[in-house]
Amino acid sequence: MRLPRPEPVAAGLVAGVVLDRMLGDPHRLHPVAGFGALALRVERALYAPTRSRGLLAEALLVTGPVLAGVAGSRLPPAPRTVLAAAVTWTVLGGRSLEREAAAVATAAQDGDLPAARRRVRSLVGRDPSALEVDGLARACVESLAENTVDAVVAPLLWGAVAGLPGLLGHRAVNTLDAMVGHHSARYERYGWAAARLDDLAAWAPARVTVALTALETQLRTGAGREVLRAARRDGRAHPSPNAGPVEAAWATSLGLRLGGTNTYGDVVEDRGVLGDGPAPTPRDVQRAAALLRRVTWGALAVGVGLRVAVRPPR
Numbered sequence: 001m002r003l004p005r006p007e008p009v010a011a012g013l014v015a016g017v018v019l020d021r022m023l024g025d026p027h028r029l030h031p032v033a034g035f036g037a038l039a040l041r042v043e044r045a046l047y048a049p050t051r052s053r054g055l056l057a058e059a060l061l062v063t064g065p066v067l068a069g070v071a072g073s074r075l076p077p078a079p080r081t082v083l084a085a086a087v088t089w090t091v092l093g094g095r096s097l098e099r100e101a102a103a104v105a106t107a108a109q110d111g112d113l114p115a116a117r118r119r120v121r122s123l124v125g126r127d128p129s130a131l132e133v134d135g136l137a138r139a140c141v142e143s144l145a146e147n148t149v150d151a152v153v154a155p156l157l158w159g160a161v162a163g164l165p166g167l168l169g170h171r172a173v174n175t176l177d178a179m180v181g182h183h184s185a186r187y188e189r190y191g192w193a194a195a196r197l198d199d200l201a202a203w204a205p206a207r208v209t210v211a212l213t214a215l216e217t218q219l220r221t222g223a224g225r226e227v228l229r230a231a232r233r234d235g236r237a238h239p240s241p242n243a244g245p246v247e248a249a250w251a252t253s254l255g256l257r258l259g260g261t262n263t264y265g266d267v268v269e270d271r272g273v274l275g276d277g278p279a280p281t282p283r284d285v286q287r288a289a290a291l292l293r294r295v296t297w298g299a300l301a302v303g304v305g306l307r308v309a310v311r312p313p314r
Contacts (some may be wrong), residue, residue: 109283
């Protein structure tokens, strides 16, 4: 009896997650860095402090990766599997997130606050100059929670439902949001389309992340319902419709309190109080990284199941 041939994208998702867990991000010639350089060139050519210019730039920059994904989807099954694995590895970032957060936590725990403040810039956009040990730990845990959506769950789900175009298109959308989708004098209007499209792309993955966090917590401690309640109760206080529920869920799963006031340049942002526990310490970063790993495997299972369910006809 012949075994059924694995669906190329589903197999690629599995291989890509394994590669990310083993290797982290590619160290040289990272395609996302190349895309970022292209986005800067487009910005220099098109920039004006208007929503229409930002929308035009967004459309131009997202269309290219999506069309590349469409072209890759026409390859025969074997090379399509290899390409899906390579793309999945490229767009994921879970392992590298863990490494960066661990480096910050280690420096903070060792009392080297200047080094920890420098390193935390790779994880968060807030001003780290006044962050003490607990503030640095909170930044790490919050970054792991929020970026589990952007760098793990969302890519896997978009790859599951839309294949290679979904993987590449989501990474383009999320990269542009990180570059221009924030509040500042330059990007308040130009970055509007990038921020709104990223919110839309992450809406369902954020809710899946909350559900996976609740399931993991239920299996580990029996407190899954408390996680869901916290996500509904506290998440709305956060200015992000997606990061808020996820950070509240993680705070409750880890028995911590997240949120508070952050400074981004000239902008001071109140993120509310998320969870009922104590403030994080550097030792809690390792626990948050372990939660990221467990959610990753859950998201992979969901993604493969979705892909098998929605696989295109041969």
